[in-house]
Amino acid sequence: MPRKSGPKSQAEKDMSAFINEDTEKRLRDLSDYIHVDIPHELTSEREKALYRTFYLDNPSAHAMTKTVEPLLVQYVREKLNSDYLNDRIEELKLDPTKSGELLKFLRAQSVSTSTMTSLLVKLKATPSATVGYRGGPKTVETKEKPWEFGMTPEEIAESRRKLARSH
Numbered sequence: 001m002p003r004k005s006g007p008k009s010q011a012e013k014d015m016s017a018f019i020n021e022d023t024e025k026r027l028r029d030l031s032d033y034i035h036v037d038i039p040h041e042l043t044s045e046r047e048k049a050l051y052r053t054f055y056l057d058n059p060s061a062h063a064m065t066k067t068v069e070p071l072l073v074q075y076v077r078e079k080l081n082s083d084y085l086n087d088r089i090e091e092l093k094l095d096p097t098k099s100g101e102l103l104k105f106l107r108a109q110s111v112s113t114s115t116m117t118s119l120l121v122k123l124k125a126t127p128s129a130t131v132g133y134r135g136g137p138k139t140v141e142t143k144e145k146p147w148e149f150g151m152t153p154e155e156i157a158e159s160r161r162k163l164a165r166s167h
Contacts, residue, residue, distance in 0.1 A: 041073050050076050058125050068123060075119040082112045 036052050051072065055064060064072065085108055092102040120126050151159070 039069055039073050042076060046080060047076050050079060054125075058123075064123075071119055071122055075116065075123065078112060078116050078119065082109065082116060085109045085112055 036055050038048050038051055042048050042051055054072065054076065058064065085105055089102065089105050089109060092098050092105060
């Protein structure tokens with residue numbers, strides 16, 4: 001926007017005093033004030049912190065409803081289990097006499113990884129679920145299409161079913 005000529009108005013002076021170097025810091029700290037309902041099943045502080053981090057960092061957080069909450073709780077527990085397995089595997093790699101125990105933990109890690117992958121797909125947290133085909137974020141489709149203007153909701157649903165069947 002081009003700068004107007006002449007002295008600054010009082011409103012501009014007030015805004016320039018408000019927007020300063022601290023603004024970025026305040027915006028970064030906003031995530032501390034966002035309320036996230038943590039399920040009562042998660043009791044430890046690590047579980048709660050992981051749940052909160054996943055919920056806030058997930059680009060499809062709008063899809064997180066009460067119906068997917070059990071999946072998210074299971075993912076949090078599986079992630080903590082996977083972290084434990086990784087720590088144990090790193091310890092066992094240093095001791096060549098415990099190769100049998102190392103194989104057991106590697107198998108458990110494989111199962112844990114496939115479980116986490118499955119949960120992430122169901123939670124729609126994978127890149128294919130959150131990124132559009134042009135690289136930008138996927139958007140939630142809420143607007144009616146131009147060709148649906150003036151149609152009743154039943155007619156819109158029927159036309160979309162026909163379109164889905166044709167593809």
